[in-house]
Amino acid sequence: MQEWAVVTGGNRNIGAAIARRLTLDGYKVAVASRTPPDHGFFAEYVPLDLADPEGAAGALADAVGDRPVTRFVHNAAIAPLAPGAEVPQADVAGVYAVNVGSFIALAQVLLPSMRAQGVGRIVAIGSRAALGKQGRTAYAASKAALSGVVRSWALEMGGEGVTVNVVAPGPVRTSLFDAANPPGDPMTRKLMHGVPVGFIGEPDDIAHAVSFFTGDAARFVTGQVLFVCGGTSIGFIDPEGRADVTHRHAGAFPEAQP
Numbered sequence: 001m002q003e004w005a006v007v008t009g010g011n012r013n014i015g016a017a018i019a020r021r022l023t024l025d026g027y028k029v030a031v032a033s034r035t036p037p038d039h040g041f042f043a044e045y046v047p048l049d050l051a052d053p054e055g056a057a058g059a060l061a062d063a064v065g066d067r068p069v070t071r072f073v074h075n076a077a078i079a080p081l082a083p084g085a086e087v088p089q090a091d092v093a094g095v096y097a098v099n100v101g102s103f104i105a106l107a108q109v110l111l112p113s114m115r116a117q118g119v120g121r122i123v124a125i126g127s128r129a130a131l132g133k134q135g136r137t138a139y140a141a142s143k144a145a146l147s148g149v150v151r152s153w154a155l156e157m158g159g160e161g162v163t164v165n166v167v168a169p170g171p172v173r174t175s176l177f178d179a180a181n182p183p184g185d186p187m188t189r190k191l192m193h194g195v196p197v198g199f200i201g202e203p204d205d206i207a208h209a210v211s212f213f214t215g216d217a218a219r220f221v222t223g224q225v226l227f228v229c230g231g232t233s234i235g236f237i238d239p240e241g242r243a244d245v246t247h248r249h250a251g252a253f254p255e256a257q258p
Helices: 013-024 053-064 089-117 137-160 175-180 186-194 203-214
Strands: 004-008 028-033 044-047 069-074 120-125 162-169 225-228
Touching (some): 004 013, 004 089, 013 069, 013 203, 044 053, 053 089, 089 120, 089 137, 089 162, 120 203, 137 162, 162 203
Parallel strands (some): 004 028, 120 162, 162 225
């Protein structure tokens, strides 16, 4: 019997990398997102409006039916930009609905299948921004909330073979990152050179971590937050006068050279 994995926001960028990796890991992947996938690494597309967690949960339940879903990755998120003193309450509510509320609602739909199979792996995609980021009050708060959810669920679900963890990316090259940080822009170079490992991550870096948490090798790991961030959860370094990046991966990131 081939098991299923559900990936929200699996249509592009990090979500697409996760869908690809889980497909290669042997799961049948259902991509749940507002728009169709721009790749071929999925067995089913489930259109969902995650701004309505209750409606999304009903739609997912209808779509998966009695399929043996044992893996769930909540990657979908929204991140409106606004200073904390000005962020509208509607934005706060909207961010929580997509980033946290839908995570809880969809996981509740899938838990009966995980319990029936005697195994479940739930992974929420968090963010280094949970440690604080200017202009991202609602987003940072929602990503920080995920750690509370997974810690609570780890205590509640461990005896059922269900593990729950967070993978928290730092700067990762996606279409959204490139739009906010144009290649060649001085501020983009400053950001890159401030990352301790000396380069911006790629979506596959996040997918590798998700693959570990969704596999049986992680059966003894639950309630944890793993920062996959190039060291930025510790801090950014001063890019001025930084020496050239010389490690074995530097060739893949020519822009990392000061």
